[in-house]
Amino acid sequence: GxxxxxxxxxxxxQEGDSAVIKCTYSDSASNYFPWYKQxxxxxxxxxxxxxxxxxEKKDQRIAVTLNKTAKHFSLHITETQPEDSAVYxxxxxxxxxxxxxxxxxxxxxxxxx
Amino acid sequence: NAGVMQNPxxxxxxxxxxxxxxxxxxxxxxxxxxxxxxxEEGLKFMVYLQKENIIDESGMPKERFSAxxxxxxxxxxxxxxxxxxxSAAYFCASSPDIGEKLFFGSGTQLSVL
Numbered sequence: 151g152x153x154x155x156x157x158x159x160x161x162x163x164q165e166g167d168s169a170v171i172k173c174t175y176s177d178s179a180s181n182y183f184p185w186y187k188q189x190x191x192x193x194x195x196x197x198x199x200x201x202x203x204x205x206e207k208k209d210q211r212i213a214v215t216l217n218k219t220a221k222h223f224s225l226h227i228t229e230t231q232p233e234d235s236a237v238y239x240x241x242x243x244x245x246x247x248x249x250x251x252x253x254x255x256x257x258x259x260x261x262x263x
Numbered sequence: 264n265a266g267v268m269q270n271p272x273x274x275x276x277x278x279x280x281x282x283x284x285x286x287x288x289x290x291x292x293x294x295x296x297x298x299x300x301x302x303e304e305g306l307k308f309m310v311y312l313q314k315e316n317i318i319d320e321s322g323m324p325k326e327r328f329s330a331x332x333x334x335x336x337x338x339x340x341x342x343x344x345x346x347x348x349x350s351a352a353y354f355c356a357s358s359p360d361i362g363e364k365l366f367f368g369s370g371t372q373l374s375v376l
Contacts (some may be wrong), residue, residue, distance in 0.1 A: 151321075156305075182362065184364070184365075186367075192369070193267075193367040193368060193369045194306065194354070194367045195353065195367070195372060196364055196365070196366070198276070199364065220369075228346050239305060239306065247361070248311050248318055248319045248361065249294065249296075249311070249358060249360075249361040249365075250296060250308050250319060251296075251306075251308070251365060252308065253298075253305040253306045253307075253308075254305060255304065255305045256304070256305050261326055
């Protein structure tokens with residue numbers, strides 16, 4: 151089955167700096183890769199996603215890149231703000247199968263003012 | 264659209280009791296997924312249901328755990344004879360179709376005394 155590894159487990163940056171979180175997946179058939187943000191005690195919220203027919207996707211300060219050959223994808227947050235502090239999860243799934251998401255272990259991002 | 268609704272938000276049970284967790288998907292969503300999250304860990308897939316059918320229960324323990332999604336009413340995750348190790352946050356997510364985005368509820372925090 152699919153396995154998703156996420157690094158780093160914790161990340162601390164200064165406000166205004168960039169943050170990068172990386173994930174690798176094992177099943178080459180996976181074709182959908184969302185990223186979720188979870189604040190303490192809250193629900194995971196989808197912030198951006200990418201499908202395997204696209205190499206990069208951007209939404210304001212957030213971007214995701216996908217390298218299918220290497221089976222890894224990354225989340226990039228530019229001009230970080232304190233409100234970006236949260237736990238970020240990557241996930242992978244195979245569209246057309248059950249649609250279930252396999253999540254990485256999470257990255258705790260702390261943005262220092 | 265009220266979003267994915269889960270109740271109760273917090274549930275306290277003594278060892279050996281039963282826990283019932285409810286999830287009402289977003290309007291128009293017929294696909295429901297249950298995930299378990301242990302403290303400072305990622306989201307682990309448990310079960311995927313469509314109306315009246317269990318499609319994938321590969322992540323659910325074979326004993327004491329069951330799930331249903333009846334034609335009318337919410338999806339129910341039932342844990343019989345709870346043990347301390349069942350203490351976790353249980354999240355439900357729904358989507359309108361396979362391969363569509365998953366939206367999460369606020370979760371039920373189960374504490375077993």
